[in-house]
Amino acid sequence: MVKFISWIFKSKAEIKVAVSILFILFIAVNTFPQTSPEVIKMEQPKEQSPLLGKRICIDPGHGGSETGAVGVNGLNEKDVNLKVCKMLKEMLEKEGAIVSMTREDDKSVNLKERWEFNKSHNSDLFVSIHHNANSQIDRTANRTEVFYHWHDRMGPSEDAAYLVYRELQAAFKLPNSKPYMCWSYGVLRENMYPAILGEASYMSNLQAEERLRDKNHLRDEAAAYFRGIKAFFEGGKPEIELNKEIDISTKRNFQAKIVQPKDSALIDPQRFRAELDGEPLQSIYYQPTSGLLVGLLPKEGVNGKHTITASAHNLAGHNSFVKRVEIDFDKPYQTTESFETKIKRKVVGMSSSKEQTTPIPYAKIFGAEIFDFLTTTDENGNAELYITSPQHSEPFFISANGYWSKEENLSKSEDISLQPMFRNVLNNKLIVVDAEGGGDYPVAIGPKGLRASDANLETALYLADYLKLCGANPQMTRKIDMSMDNVSRIRFGLEHNTDIFLTIGHRLPEAGMGEKPGTNVSRVGFRWGDSKEIGQSIIFNLRQMLGTGKELGDVTSRQPLPSEMHDWSSWEIMHGSQNYNCLYVCPQMFDAPGVEDRISTTAGCRKEALAILYGLINFYGLNDQKMALIDGVVLNSKTKTPLKDALIWLDNTLITQTEPDGKFLFKFLEPGKHTLLVMCKDYMTTKKELELKEGEQVNPKLELEISQN
Numbered sequence: 001m002v003k004f005i006s007w008i009f010k011s012k013a014e015i016k017v018a019v020s021i022l023f024i025l026f027i028a029v030n031t032f033p034q035t036s037p038e039v040i041k042m043e044q045p046k047e048q049s050p051l052l053g054k055r056i057c058i059d060p061g062h063g064g065s066e067t068g069a070v071g072v073n074g075l076n077e078k079d080v081n082l083k084v085c086k087m088l089k090e091m092l093e094k095e096g097a098i099v100s101m102t103r104e105d106d107k108s109v110n111l112k113e114r115w116e117f118n119k120s121h122n123s124d125l126f127v128s129i130h131h132n133a134n135s136q137i138d139r140t141a142n143r144t145e146v147f148y149h150w151h152d153r154m155g156p157s158e159d160a161a162y163l164v165y166r167e168l169q170a171a172f173k174l175p176n177s178k179p180y181m182c183w184s185y186g187v188l189r190e191n192m193y194p195a196i197l198g199e200a201s202y203m204s205n206l207q208a209e210e211r212l213r214d215k216n217h218l219r220d221e222a223a224a225y226f227r228g229i230k231a232f233f234e235g236g237k238p239e240i241e242l243n244k245e246i247d248i249s250t251k252r253n254f255q256a257k258i259v260q261p262k263d264s265a266l267i268d269p270q271r272f273r274a275e276l277d278g279e280p281l282q283s284i285y286y287q288p289t290s291g292l293l294v295g296l297l298p299k300e301g302v303n304g305k306h307t308i309t310a311s312a313h314n315l316a317g318h319n320s321f322v323k324r325v326e327i328d329f330d331k332p333y334q335t336t337e338s339f340e341t342k343i344k345r346k347v348v349g350m351s352s353s354k355e356q357t358t359p360i361p362y363a364k365i366f367g368a369e370i371f372d373f374l375t376t377t378d379e380n381g382n383a384e385l386y387i388t389s390p391q392h393s394e395p396f397f398i399s400a401n402g403y404w405s406k407e408e409n410l411s412k413s414e415d416i417s418l419q420p421m422f423r424n425v426l427n428n429k430l431i432v433v434d435a436e437g438g439g440d441y442p443v444a445i446g447p448k449g450l451r452a453s454d455a456n457l458e459t460a461l462y463l464a465d466y467l468k469l470c471g472a473n474p475q476m477t478r479k480i481d482m483s484m485d486n487v488s489r490i491r492f493g494l495e496h497n498t499d500i501f502l503t504i505g506h507r508l509p510e511a512g513m514g515e516k517p518g519t520n521v522s523r524v525g526f527r528w529g530d531s532k533e534i535g536q537s538i539i540f541n542l543r544q545m546l547g548t549g550k551e552l553g554d555v556t557s558r559q560p561l562p563s564e565m566h567d568w569s570s571w572e573i574m575h576g577s578q579n580y581n582c583l584y585v586c587p588q589m590f591d592a593p594g595v596e597d598r599i600s601t602t603a604g605c606r607k608e609a610l611a612i613l614y615g616l617i618n619f620y621g622l623n624d625q626k627m628a629l630i631d632g633v634v635l636n637s638k639t640k641t642p643l644k645d646a647l648i649w650l651d652n653t654l655i656t657q658t659e660p661d662g663k664f665l666f667k668f669l670e671p672g673k674h675t676l677l678v679m680c681k682d683y684m685t686t687k688k689e690l691e692l693k694e695g696e697q698v699n700p701k702l703e704l705e706i707s708q709n
């Protein structure tokens with residue numbers, strides 16, 4: 001044991017120092033679980049271009065003796081690339097960007113010189129501009145492609161590629177376009193990231209070649225790049241630092257610090273990736289006010305070398321770089337029993353009638369003073385914790401799927417009891433969440449370039465996260481942008497023996513179903529068993545949360561209107577559903593005014609997901625008319641204008657996010673005390689306590705003050 005201690009720390013004194021540092025960190029940063037109003041200082045809002053001071057490297061493809069593609073009528077790619085780049089440079093510089101170009105005239109530059117040029121300028125973004133040609137001489141081929149290297153998949157390069165792709169798609173509307181991951185392009189392969197390569201159209205296509213001779217067309221292309229690049233810097237990106245000194249022998253924890261630079265939107269607390277060898281870690285804990293992310297690694301059966309990867313996402317939907325750290329479990333897991341005070345606690349869940357308790361397996365317990373930092377209960381709900389002193393009185397944060405989180409002083413010797421979320425109605429329900437489309441099949445592309453398949457996935461990811469939080473067992477058919485045929489989806493439902501198979505799709509109106517273009521309606525397709533009733537509950541909640549269906553008639557009734565519900569027995573995915581409820585949920589029509597903008601945001605997709613969750617809770621037996629409800633709004637305290645992208649935590653557990661109207665809705669609440677914690681970029685974090693009576697509906701206005709520095 002002594003030998004083991006000396007492996008980590010040199011002396012016991014050092015252990016105390018280390019533990020106190022953790023303790024100070026906890027005190028200094030832990031504003032999240034405390035109950036007093038909190039003040040977090042952030043930057044004052046600024047009305048300046050997000051491009052100001054950004055270093056952007058523009059790379060006109062080819063040059064000199066290397067012409068690049070040549071059109072039928074002799075147009076050289078190298079010249080077109082250079083023209084677009086010069087226009088783009090001017091646009092970016094007008095808004096304060098610091099732009100460098102790998103070539104400013106018609107000369108040869110090899111690939112190595114290009115990436116070395118970029119590195120020497122330490123750019124915030126590298127954009128290579130090309131125009132493609134079809135090597136099989138298929139002169140009909142013409143589409144927009146934007147590439148990023150696979151090393152930065154799900155990182156900032158993919159975000160930048162996607163944003164530029166969307167603008168090019170919106171400007172030129174070429175079919176079968178998409179952002180592409182690639183591995184072969186040398187200029188991306190050896191470069192520093194973020195880096196993208198755009199091919200706005202095909203020079204080998206005759207019409208495209210003619211258009212590329214037109215200055216106005218080139219200006220439109222440069223402007224599309226400009227808007228995509230600006231959007232990339234507008235949302236900013238989070239940064240993540242992994243603690244490489246992982247004390248895996250005693251803690252089995254890894255720690256990361258998530259940094260939100262002043263130009264990044266708020267960190268999205270529902271969208272971390274923390275993986276061990278590519279598999280998500282079962283327990284992670286994030287403290288939003290400090291940015292501390294802690295993950296619990298397996299205690300047994302993992303000897304040998306492993307890789308931890310982690311990344312963060314912000315409310316603009318932008319990703320941090322994916323960070324990796326190699327670890328070697330070369331020693332068995334050991335507790336710190338011999339030199340710390342051990343306490344044993346059981347975590348139990350109250351039943352909805354509050355008469356019985358059940359042990360909660362794998363409940364998370366987080367506290368800086370615990371030597372384990374983040375630990376979980378075992379399969380019987382028991383936890384062993386090591387604290388530095390028996391008189392220890394700091395609160396610990398306890399959470400478990402299906403229960404409201406709580407703070408508790410563990411020096412009390414009783415069981416820790418948690419209250420069930422939504423009376424446990426979703427507990428252990430197996431729900432397959434299926435995002436329609438993906439890969440080469442976008443289902444629909446909006447006028448602003450959004451692929452429905454991507455919005456479907458966003459809403460599906462939030463829904464799966466909500467379901468898990470509420471104690472259900474969600475399974476997703478796809479978690480990334482990938483092609484998947486209907487048969488695979490049906491098999492997925494059958495093999496999971498699911499209770500509900502729920503497809504999320506944003507569609508265009510269909511005349512055959514009595515739908516008019518431009519009308520925003522929520523639509524559910526159903527087939528079997530209870531799926532019609534589930535659909536009715538979902539429709540009602542979608543209308544309530546999103547304001548859909550108003551153009552159709554009276555939406556105050558809980559009964560859906562005829563064009564909101566359809567028997568979809570003939571739809572292929574429904575064919576497999578003899579054993580389970582199968583639903584197709586279109587939360588909003590893709591072509592209705594404002595919808596594309598709305599579902600391009602994390603707030604819009606999160607709201608759709610929460611509405612579907614409420615629909616499921618409704619269906620499984622909770623009556624929102626008999627329970628308390630918080631229908632609130634977040635405002636700027638001075639101007640009284642609504643604030644978008646505010647995050648609101650209900651009782652430190654359930655999260656929602658405001659859209660531009662500042663509104664939020666929490667339903668199915670029990671009488672008693674509830675806490676709202678609100679965070680919004682550039683505003684002071686605020687807490688509000690509410691005391692709700694049975695069935696009461698309250699409309700709090702949460703007024704946030706601008707942060708002073």
Ligand SMILES: [Zn+2]
Pocket residue numbers: 061062068069077130131132
């Ligand atoms: Zn080229």
